[in-house]
Amino acid sequence: MNDTHAAPKVGVVMGSSSDWEVMRHAVDILAEFGVPCETHVVSAHRMPLDMVDYGGQARSRGLAAIIAGAGGAAHLPGMLAALTPVPVFGVPVPSRYLRGEDSLLSIVQMPKGVPVATFAIGEAGAANAALHVVATLAVSDAALADKLDAYRARQTAAARAMVVPPQ
Numbered sequence: 629m630n631d632t633h634a635a636p637k638v639g640v641v642m643g644s645s646s647d648w649e650v651m652r653h654a655v656d657i658l659a660e661f662g663v664p665c666e667t668h669v670v671s672a673h674r675m676p677l678d679m680v681d682y683g684g685q686a687r688s689r690g691l692a693a694i695i696a697g698a699g700g701a702a703h704l705p706g707m708l709a710a711l712t713p714v715p716v717f718g719v720p721v722p723s724r725y726l727r728g729e730d731s732l733l734s735i736v737q738m739p740k741g742v743p744v745a746t747f748a749i750g751e752a753g754a755a756n757a758a759l760h761v762v763a764t765l766a767v768s769d770a771a772l773a774d775k776l777d778a779y780r781a782r783q784t785a786a787a788r789a790m791v792v793p794p795q
């Protein structure tokens with residue numbers, strides 16, 4: 629278990645430690661915005677009872693969002709969404725043989741009534757899941773909203789400063 633010092637507001641969970649290189653991009657964004665989070669490996673297939681406990685306790689533990697990443701037969705985000713009313717943000721991790729298209733389809737094709745907000749495959753998806761959590765929290769947190777505005781402004785300035793390499 630890895631926790632930031634303040635009580636975690638966001639759970640960042642993944643099916644394997646091999647998912648960390650992707651999922652750390654979500655943690656980096658949350659750290660940049662000062663949103664306290666915890667990180668855990670919670671495998672839907674290898675430790676299903678732990679997954680049930682994690683999902684079952686998420687709300688009473690005060691989590692406002694769960695970012696769940698998994699690859700291949702990526703059941704973790706959907707199962708967590710089935711276990712808790714806390715919103716789940718799913719990140720498809722690139723898989724060895726199908727490049728994460730399997731992960732994406734596993735996560736995005738939820739049955740009506742049990743939503744998972746599903747993001748892009750890989751690092752961009754992990755970062756964007758965290759940014760979407762930040763945007764959601766910012767609706768009722770003016771200081772966080774200001775930070776998000778500043779982040780967007782820096783991004784815009786960086787894009788405007790881009791030049792096409794010489795041909």
Ligand code: RP5
Pocket residue numbers: 642643644645646647671673697698699700701721
């Ligand atoms: C999934 O299986 C994990 O999310 C990971 O993406 C994939 C492979 O896991 P390892 O065999 O690398 O532990 O459950």
